[in-house]
Amino acid sequence: MKIIELKETVTASNDRDAQVLRQELTQKGTLLINLMASPGAGKTTLLERTIRDLKERYAIAVMEADVDSDVDARRVEKLGAKAVQAHTGGMCHMDAGMTRTALEELGEDHFDLVFLENVGNLICPAEFDTGAQKRVMLLSVPEGDDKPLKYPLMFSVSDVLILTKTDVAPYFDFDFEACKQRARKLNPNIAIFEVSSKTGAGFDAWESWLENAIQDTAAKN
Amino acid sequence: MKIIELKETVTASNDRDAQVLRQELTQKGTLLINLMASPGAGKTTLLERTIRDLKERYAIAVMEADVDSDVDARRVEKLGAKAVQAHTGGMCHMDAGMTRTALEELGEDHFDLVFLENVGNLICPAEFDTGAQKRVMLLSVPEGDDKPLKYPLMFSVSDVLILTKTDVAPYFDFDFEACKQRARKLNPNIAIFEVSSKTGAGFDAWESWLENAIQDTAAKN
Numbered sequence: 438m439k440i441i442e443l444k445e446t447v448t449a450s451n452d453r454d455a456q457v458l459r460q461e462l463t464q465k466g467t468l469l470i471n472l473m474a475s476p477g478a479g480k481t482t483l484l485e486r487t488i489r490d491l492k493e494r495y496a497i498a499v500m501e502a503d504v505d506s507d508v509d510a511r512r513v514e515k516l517g518a519k520a521v522q523a524h525t526g527g528m529c530h531m532d533a534g535m536t537r538t539a540l541e542e543l544g545e546d547h548f549d550l551v552f553l554e555n556v557g558n559l560i561c562p563a564e565f566d567t568g569a570q571k572r573v574m575l576l577s578v579p580e581g582d583d584k585p586l587k588y589p590l591m592f593s594v595s596d597v598l599i600l601t602k603t604d605v606a607p608y609f610d611f612d613f614e615a616c617k618q619r620a621r622k623l624n625p626n627i628a629i630f631e632v633s634s635k636t637g638a639g640f641d642a643w644e645s646w647l648e649n650a651i652q653d654t655a656a657k658n
Numbered sequence: 659m660k661i662i663e664l665k666e667t668v669t670a671s672n673d674r675d676a677q678v679l680r681q682e683l684t685q686k687g688t689l690l691i692n693l694m695a696s697p698g699a700g701k702t703t704l705l706e707r708t709i710r711d712l713k714e715r716y717a718i719a720v721m722e723a724d725v726d727s728d729v730d731a732r733r734v735e736k737l738g739a740k741a742v743q744a745h746t747g748g749m750c751h752m753d754a755g756m757t758r759t760a761l762e763e764l765g766e767d768h769f770d771l772v773f774l775e776n777v778g779n780l781i782c783p784a785e786f787d788t789g790a791q792k793r794v795m796l797l798s799v800p801e802g803d804d805k806p807l808k809y810p811l812m813f814s815v816s817d818v819l820i821l822t823k824t825d826v827a828p829y830f831d832f833d834f835e836a837c838k839q840r841a842r843k844l845n846p847n848i849a850i851f852e853v854s855s856k857t858g859a860g861f862d863a864w865e866s867w868l869e870n871a872i873q874d875t876a877a878k879n
Contacts, residue, residue, distance in 0.1 A: 475696045475697045475698060475778070475801075476696045476780050476801055476805055476808065476809065477696060477798070477800060477801025477802045477805065503808050504781055504808065504809060504810075504811070505807070505808060505809070505810050506804075506807040506808045506810075508804055508807055508808065509808075527781070527785070527811070528781075529750060529779070529781040529782055556781065557696070557780065557808070557809075558750070558779055558780075558781060559697050559778065559779075560725055560748070560749075560750040560777065560779060560782075561750055561781075561782070564748070577698070577800065579698060579798065579800035579801075579823065579826070580696075580697055580698025580800075581698045583727075583729055584697055584698065586726070586727040586729055587697065587724050587725065587726060587727045587729065587730075587778070588697065588725060588726070588778075589725075589726050589727075590725070590748070602800065604829075605800070605826065605829045605830070608825075608826050608829055609826070
């Protein structure tokens with residue numbers, strides 16, 4: 438597993454760089470998912486189960502972005518998926534240039550699906566287009582159902598909201614309907630799934646969405 | 659309750675501004691606590707219980723910093739504490755100038771204790787000295803014990819680490835000893851408390867620390 442040290446891309450044209458990267462990825466038949474959430478919302482655990490379920494059918498790689506450490510990349514690598522760990526040099530997000538650099542570290546192999554596990558944070562990652570075709574955000578039950586009110590941009594820019602850690606719902610006051618309504622008010626088209634990475638509940642629907650997106654990308658190839 | 663819209667302070671000298679603000683606060687006998695954590699770690703719930711327990715003995719105010727919404731300030735105000743809601747204009751942190759502006763909105767009353775509930779985020783708030791005399795961070799059990807590895811700066815700059823939501827520990831794989839060791843490796847002097855804002859467990863020790871800090875500040879007045 439490689440650890441790469443990234444610096445912020447000095448470019449005023451992140452949106453255009455992201456657009457170019459997105460087109461290149463689609464031409465290669467690679468679906469890039471920008472996965473975003475708070476620290477500890479369960480991004481890596483969701484990836485572990487998803488990779489385990491889909492790795493026989495698709496070539497999958499993961500780019501882990503963190504301020505520090507390589508614990509996430511090591512976890513993913515244990516499953517046999519190719520992983521790179523990107524250190525953001527203290528920055529709270531990935532941009533398109535940083536994403537391109539991390540993708541290059543994955544090498545020449547073809548991947549059907551690449552996950553960018555963004556820095557754990559509900560603010561900065563929402564502000565930067567990484568070039569991913571899809572943005573998926575996680576909100577865990579312990580975080581609370583008021584988060585769409587406090588971090589509206591993240592909910593507005595995401596294609597998918599996955600409510601995680603549903604197995605512990607009995608121990609928290611999380612109003613699923615209120616949360617979904619708040620998210621849909623910001624983003625009427627957002628797809629919402631409820632999952633437990635511990636029990637596997639809800640993974641069928643999420644993985645079915647993911648497979649459709651992979652096949653859509655392959656069809657445009 | 660006031661809502662104020664803040665802009666990033668255009669100054670290269672945040673550290674010096676913070677130092678000046680800190681001296682002014684200490685001269686007034688006001689302890690400012692910079693409270694930092696991920697989204698949903700339980701900052702506001704901890705404040706609610708702390709204010710309820712201490713409000714008869716001390717004059718307490720709260721400055722809520724968020725990208726958007728005023729849900730936290732409304733919650734705090736219900737307890738009878740003076741509260742201002744600061745909107746950071748999309749920014750992921752408060753700096754010393756922003757903190758000064760928010761403090762001015764609290765008006766002329768004397769406060770023994772002011773909490774700055776910083777933006778929910780383990781990265782950016784760690785990088786900016788707000789002028790607070792003490793930095794207190796929360797890490798909730800559902801977030802996981804690996805967070806000191808991934809967000810070392812936050813653990814390094816904090817005077818206090820409060821492990822929250824201990825009531826749900828039976829439903830999560832959170833290794834308290836491993837977490838504390840990781841935090842102390844980064845910051846040997848960090849004071850660590852374990853609390854449940856739901857049951858009140860551990861609040862005696864946290865509030866005792868807090869009262870000592872209030873009295874220290876008053877003694878320097």
